[in-house]
Amino acid sequence: xxxxxxxxGVVLLxxxxxxxxxxxPPQQEIDAAKAVLTGAEQxxxxxxxxxxxxxxxxxxxxxxxxxxxxxxxxxxxxxxxxAKQLTAEAQNAANAAKDAAVAGKEKAKNEAxxxxxxAKSAIDGVKxxxxxxxxxxxxxxxxxxxxxxxxxxLDGYAAQVTEIEGAFGREDFFGAKAQADTLKGQVDAMxxxxxxxxxxxxx
Amino acid sequence: xxxxxxxxxxxxxxxxxxxxxxxLLVASALGLSGCAEKAPPDVDGARRAVRAAIRLARSSAPxxxxxxxxxxxxxxxxxxxxxxNPGQAGRAQSAWLRTVIAARDVSRKVRLQRDAARHRxxxxxxxxxxxxxxxxxxxxxxxxxxxxxxxMQRAITAFNTALRLAAAGQHGPxxxxxxxxxxxxxxVHASWRSVHSRFQNPALLSQWRSWADVGLRESRMTxxxxxxxxxLRRHLVVYQGGERVVTFSAELGANGLQRKAHAGDSxxxxxxxxxVERKQGRATNYYKALxxxxxxxxxxxxxxxxxxxxTIPRRAGIGGLIEIHGEGGEGRDWTDGCVAxxxxxxxxxxxxxxxxxxxxxxxxx
Numbered sequence: 001x002x003x004x005x006x007x008x009g010v011v012l013l014x015x016x017x018x019x020x021x022x023x024x025p026p027q028q029e030i031d032a033a034k035a036v037l038t039g040a041e042q043x044x045x046x047x048x049x050x051x052x053x054x055x056x057x058x059x060x061x062x063x064x065x066x067x068x069x070x071x072x073x074x075x076x077x078x079x080x081x082x083a084k085q086l087t088a089e090a091q092n093a094a095n096a097a098k099d100a101a102v103a104g105k106e107k108a109k110n111e112a113x114x115x116x117x118x119a120k121s122a123i124d125g126v127k128x129x130x131x132x133x134x135x136x137x138x139x140x141x142x143x144x145x146x147x148x149x150x151x152x153x154l155d156g157y158a159a160q161v162t163e164i165e166g167a168f169g170r171e172d173f174f175g176a177k178a179q180a181d182t183l184k185g186q187v188d189a190m191x192x193x194x195x196x197x198x199x200x201x202x203x
Numbered sequence: 204x205x206x207x208x209x210x211x212x213x214x215x216x217x218x219x220x221x222x223x224x225x226x227l228l229v230a231s232a233l234g235l236s237g238c239a240e241k242a243p244p245d246v247d248g249a250r251r252a253v254r255a256a257i258r259l260a261r262s263s264a265p266x267x268x269x270x271x272x273x274x275x276x277x278x279x280x281x282x283x284x285x286x287x288n289p290g291q292a293g294r295a296q297s298a299w300l301r302t303v304i305a306a307r308d309v310s311r312k313v314r315l316q317r318d319a320a321r322h323r324x325x326x327x328x329x330x331x332x333x334x335x336x337x338x339x340x341x342x343x344x345x346x347x348x349x350x351x352x353x354x355m356q357r358a359i360t361a362f363n364t365a366l367r368l369a370a371a372g373q374h375g376p377x378x379x380x381x382x383x384x385x386x387x388x389x390x391v392h393a394s395w396r397s398v399h400s401r402f403q404n405p406a407l408l409s410q411w412r413s414w415a416d417v418g419l420r421e422s423r424m425t426x427x428x429x430x431x432x433x434x435l436r437r438h439l440v441v442y443q444g445g446e447r448v449v450t451f452s453a454e455l456g457a458n459g460l461q462r463k464a465h466a467g468d469s470x471x472x473x474x475x476x477x478x479v480e481r482k483q484g485r486a487t488n489y490y491k492a493l494x495x496x497x498x499x500x501x502x503x504x505x506x507x508x509x510x511x512x513x514t515i516p517r518r519a520g521i522g523g524l525i526e527i528h529g530e531g532g533e534g535r536d537w538t539d540g541c542v543a544x545x546x547x548x549x550x551x552x553x554x555x556x557x558x559x560x561x562x563x564x565x566x567x568x
Contacts, residue, residue, distance in 0.1 A: 041269075046265060046269065047261075050258075050261060054254075057272055057275070057276070060276065061276050061279040061280075062279075064280045065279050065280055065283030066283065067280075068280045068283040068284040069284070070287070071284070071287075072284050072287035072288035072291070073287060073288075140488075142530075142537040144457065144469075144537075144539070145457035145469075145536070145537045148349055148352075148457070149347075149348075149349070149352040151349050152350065152351065152353045152355075152356070153352050153353065153355075155349060155352070155353035155356075156352065156353035156356025156357045157356060159357060160356070160357055175368075175376060178364055178367050178371075179364045181367070182363040182364045182367060183360050185363070186359060186360055
């Protein structure tokens with residue numbers, strides 16, 4: 001009877017040890033979170049979504065810290081419930097960082113494209129105005145020199161559009177936008193000059 | 204410490220409780236570490252310092268920022284490990300120490316790079332600003348054309364982009380743009396120098412001086428008005444009786460620093476000429492005008508030589524209708540080869556310049 005009791009006790013204890021001791025880190029979830037974090041980095045989250053990237057980093061660090069804390073415990077007392085929860089949070093944060101990076105990059109790209117298109121459109125407008133000015137019957141000779149210089153200016157603008165497109169192609173969206181905005185400012189000034197010249201010669 | 208003698212000497216009546224007791228003893232022995240009071244390592248200061256370094260490095264040194272992020276991850280893990288297992292005391296401290304040292308190095312490197320870029324920008328800025336102003340003055344002069352205007356525009360855009368970038372604290376790219384602006388202003392300077400190089404030619408200088416001397420001699424000997432135009436200085440000087448009476452600012456052809464060779468080159472001729480017609484009212488579009496006898500014999504000879512050796516286009520004529528006229532005062536060279544004065548100056552000159560007046564046009568004298 002006693003032997004049976006001892007046996008049952010040992011079996012129960014062993015079962016309890018096995019049940020608790022079998023707790024393992026949620027490796028699959030951790031790997032998934034790491035993969036998403038790598039994806040966020042590849043999506044240039046540090047550049048285009050710095051805050052979201054920081055949050056993802058901190059969430060991943062918290063996960064690692066929890067895993068380390070559990071690993072330091074005796075196997076019987078390990079519990080990965082919190083680690084699982086933190087891993088899920090890290091994965092969500094990494095996903096958010098990746099999404100924010102993609103959105104941020106797209107926004108920068110769109111803004112740069114819009115700035116380049118605006119500059120190009122302004123240049124086209126100036127070209128049209130120049131063509132009108134050239135067709136004017138009244139064309140004083142001082143305007144000839146001006147028009148030669150204006151044509152030179154247009155050549156300069158066209159060369160810069162090529163440069164800016166190059167920066168855009170290299171994904172230097174911030175640089176491309178800055179240069180396109182500056183260029184547009186100058187083209188607009190030239191458009192005003194042409195308009196004034198037209199008014200002056202009553203074209 | 205467990206009293207193993209006590210455990211072994213338990214009374215038979217109590218032996219049925221042994222397995223549970225054993226489990227409790229083992230559990231309490233293993234759980235001791237979990238119940239112990241732990242002092243968490245104080246790493247908040249280090250955390251803040253390293254985060255600041257990462258933010259600093261992120262835009263200009265992203266690889267370094269990423270390296271620091273990895274060190275932080277390791278240090279956080281070490282901190283958690285130490286909290287869970289005080290037996291590993293010192294692990295977190297050493298990890299954070301390593302991270303902070305690395306962060307300090309990265310910060311220093313980034314700051315040095317930034318300071319160097321800012322210094323480069325600040326050194327370049329005034330120099331290129333001055334060059335841009337000089338190029339802006341040069342571009343308005345005779346002989347500057349479409350190519351130079353294009354270079355000037357590129358210089359202006361690069362310069363303005365540099366200002367924009369510097370205002371955003373990006374001195375590295377700003378300095379690169381400033382360099383680009385300098386490169387473009389150099390195109391304008393080079394053309395300007397090329398146009399002006401003939402004004403240092405001793406043979407030409409000697410010829411111009413001899414023409415001017417002819418004019419001065421005639422003025423002295425006859426007491427008449429003689430007009431001498433100095434193209435480089437953009438001056439029209441009036442002499443009477445060999446004495447300088449007045450000097451007016453003059454404007455030339457759009458390519459006026461070159462010597463006129465053929466029709467449509469916008470260059471202003473050089474040589475000794477005579478006023479052949481005085482125009483005013485409906486006779487001229489330029490307020491008042493003094494027509495000179497371009498082309499003279501020398502101009503015709505040069506034109507013929509140019510045609511023969513091919514420096515003048517086959518279909519180009521020699522040109523004509525070179526005048527001293529009004530409607531000037533624009534502050535730039537804009538005519539088709541004529542000399543332009545303000546209407547006020549033209550009034551003065553017109554009243555004192557009869558047909559036959561000698562007009563000497565020189566590069567410089």
